[in-house]
Amino acid sequence: MDELPLVAWLDDRGPLLVYARAVRRSVPAGPGYRLGTIVGGAVEWVASDPRRYGVVExxxxxxxxxxxxxxxxxxxxxxxxxxxxxxxxxxxxxxxxxxxxxxxxxxxxxxxxxxxxxxxxxxxxxxxxxxxxxxxxxxxxxxxxxxxxxxxxxxxxxxxxxxxxxxxxxxxxxxxxxxxxxxxxxxxxxxxxxxxxxx
Incomplete structure (x- = not known):
């Protein structure tokens, strides 16, 4: 699977871009799942390039x-x-x-x-x-x-x-x-x- 752009805001530098792929996810299918409300979900991303990039080219x-x-x-x-x-x-x-x-x-x-x-x-x-x-x-x-x-x-x-x-x-x-x-x-x-x- 190809790496896709992912924007994350981790610190005071604001949102930054990484290229990553999702390797695991945990999405609870509780009562709010059908309404699009998910609480407590998790996605694990892996990036071959450890650098983060500015969002604007x-x-x-x-x-x-x-x-x-x-x-x-x-x-x-x-x-x-x-x-x-x-x-x-x-x-x-x-x-x-x-x-x-x-x-x-x-x-x-x-x-x-x-x-x-x-x-x-x-x-x-x-x-x-x-x-x-x-x-x-x-x-x-x-x-x-x-x-x-x-x-x-x-x-x-x-x-x-x-x-x-x-x-x-x-x-x-x-x-x-x-x-x-x-x-x-x-x-x-x-x-x-x-x-x-x-x-």
Missing amino acids: QVVAATLPTSEPGLSWPMGWPLNFGTPGSSGALVVVNAGDAESHPVVEFRGPVTTPALTNISTGDVLEYDIPLAAGDVLTVDTRAGTVLLNRGASRLYSATKRSVPEQTFTLAPGVTNFAFRAGPDSEPTATATVRYRPAYW
């Missing part, structure tokens, strides 16, 4: 780096520096006290998409072209790499890429850089989905 996204147009000549007042470019940077905040496994999504058009943890140097990089509308989903907890939520593309990991299950978010702030091959479009994106993790 956090999402951070970035496009590939693009240059800024800069000042236009002749200059007028006020100065117009043009539309800001993109740096390809992502800032992720794990507010918990345990490492968390993110889900990373690369969206095309892009070639050889890569996400680098600036602090550790760990990289997720895949030698694969993604057309517009294609999504490469990397689940670092499950260790899977799926193209359009279908076929596995785990084999496309480059030599620079670390094993997916080792790519985690430490507690606190983590800075990432999104980069790609030369034939990529500036509209390509990298999205990091995660939940703060707690012991």
Whole structure:
């Protein structure tokens, strides 16, 4: 039986999420059972992951780096520096006290998409072209790499890429850089989905 999301409120941190499965239950079938009123019941849950997670999923996204147009000549007042470019940077905040496994999504058009943890140097990089509308989903907890939520593309990991299950978010702030091959479009994106993790 697969583990299912279970939200429990155990301490002053409020409700937190675990993935667990029910292994035993005791439900007394007294007079209130037919009315849906059960007193003194118990359910035993088992979770393979001991961490608890924030209930709300956090999402951070970035496009590939693009240059800024800069000042236009002749200059007028006020100065117009043009539309800001993109740096390809992502800032992720794990507010918990345990490492968390993110889900990373690369969206095309892009070639050889890569996400680098600036602090550790760990990289997720895949030698694969993604057309517009294609999504490469990397689940670092499950260790899977799926193209359009279908076929596995785990084999496309480059030599620079670390094993997916080792790519985690430490507690606190983590800075990432999104980069790609030369034939990529500036509209390509990298999205990091995660939940703060707690012991």
